[in-house]
Amino acid sequence: MTPARIPLVLLPTPMHRLNRLSAELGIDLWIKRDDLTGFAMGGNKGRKLEYLIADAILQGASVVVTCGAAQSNFVRQLGAACAVRGLRCVAAVMDLPYEPGHEVAVAPNSVGGNLVLDQLLGVELTHLPNGSWDDLFAATEELALREEALGNVVYRIPIGGSSVLGAYAFFKAAEEIESNPHFDVLVCASSSGSTQVGLSYALHGAQTQVIGVSCDPEPDLVEELRRLAYDLDDMLELDRRVAAEYLVLTYEFVGPGYGVPSEEGNQAIEIMARAEGIFLDPIYTGKAFAGLLAMVKRNQIRGRILLWHTGGLPALFATEARLED
Numbered sequence: 001m002t003p004a005r006i007p008l009v010l011l012p013t014p015m016h017r018l019n020r021l022s023a024e025l026g027i028d029l030w031i032k033r034d035d036l037t038g039f040a041m042g043g044n045k046g047r048k049l050e051y052l053i054a055d056a057i058l059q060g061a062s063v064v065v066t067c068g069a070a071q072s073n074f075v076r077q078l079g080a081a082c083a084v085r086g087l088r089c090v091a092a093v094m095d096l097p098y099e100p101g102h103e104v105a106v107a108p109n110s111v112g113g114n115l116v117l118d119q120l121l122g123v124e125l126t127h128l129p130n131g132s133w134d135d136l137f138a139a140t141e142e143l144a145l146r147e148e149a150l151g152n153v154v155y156r157i158p159i160g161g162s163s164v165l166g167a168y169a170f171f172k173a174a175e176e177i178e179s180n181p182h183f184d185v186l187v188c189a190s191s192s193g194s195t196q197v198g199l200s201y202a203l204h205g206a207q208t209q210v211i212g213v214s215c216d217p218e219p220d221l222v223e224e225l226r227r228l229a230y231d232l233d234d235m236l237e238l239d240r241r242v243a244a245e246y247l248v249l250t251y252e253f254v255g256p257g258y259g260v261p262s263e264e265g266n267q268a269i270e271i272m273a274r275a276e277g278i279f280l281d282p283i284y285t286g287k288a289f290a291g292l293l294a295m296v297k298r299n300q301i302r303g304r305i306l307l308w309h310t311g312g313l314p315a316l317f318a319t320e321a322r323l324e325d
């Protein structure tokens with residue numbers, strides 16, 4: 001089955017070699033520029049939204065309900081997609097939702113960054129105090145039920161747009177790199193999982209090892225990747241059972257927690273900026289590149305390597321709110 005799609009982003013995104021870093025690191029390093037999707041300040045969520053919003057419209061929805069962290073790149077891009085298609089965008093957010101046992105001691109209580117853009121786009125945000133992911137999901141469902149009680153047709157989108165349609169978008173995205181050159185390794189930041197699953201599924205059998213650098217300490221993520229891969233397989237009917245061990249996810253570079261910058265990530269951002277004039281973000285792509293650098297240094301990966309830049313740049317401009325004195 002081919003899902004419906006509405007065009008939102010500029011495709012294909014550019015892909016090019018990083019000459020200075022390649023020379024410095026002794027590898028053949030390339031970058032895929034999904035930071036340049038040309039929609040709502042770029043990022044990987046635009047690709048998913050082409051299918052998710054098409055589906056929402058097919059289902060006759062007038063309201064889309066989702067959730068995320070306050071600095072969610074997904075909520076920002078969804079807000080733009082809803083705005084241009086005349087849908088309302090309702091989102092429950094917490095500064096730092098956490099997995100019980102993984103609370104980060106200091107909540108950043110962020111301002112600026114994506115929140116500025118959400119407001120500009122007319123996203124209807126419900127900003128909740130920090131709690132667990134389950135608390136956030138429960139609050140989101142309450143918002144959806146409230147809309148339905150008002151007679152509105154609601155389209156629910158899971159966190160990060162990681163339904164099977166999100167994975168399908170990245171299955172299609174892999175077509176943009178399938179020609180030449182051949183990559184030995186593809187590294188991407190992973191959180192809700194559909195980016196990695198779509199790419200892994202597409203490249204399974206292509207001798208390209210896909211490594212997801214988790215930006216979230218949640219141990220169940222691997223399970224979610226597997227489930228998404230099965231769902232994608234059911235949808236495409238390609239009978240390409242992607243083996244669990246092929247869905248490689250490393251938790252080594254999460255740093256202090258989900259949504260919190262890491263020292264290595266910040267260093268990696270600086271290295272990329274000064275060598276290539278390309279900006280990465282502190283929550284996802286900086287950590288992914290830190291992982292890539294560490295794995296190269298340890299000789300765990302070599303050859304022709306592709307960093308899939310998933311965007312996230314507004315987070316560079318998010319700052320901590322000053323607490324009341």
Ligand SMILES: *Cc1c(COP(=O)(O)O)cnc(C)c1O
Binds near residue numbers: 190193194196
């Ligand atoms: C959402 C996001 C990711 C992770 O993508 P998933 O499909 O949710 O795993 C990576 N980088 C950035 C910048 C993101 O916004």
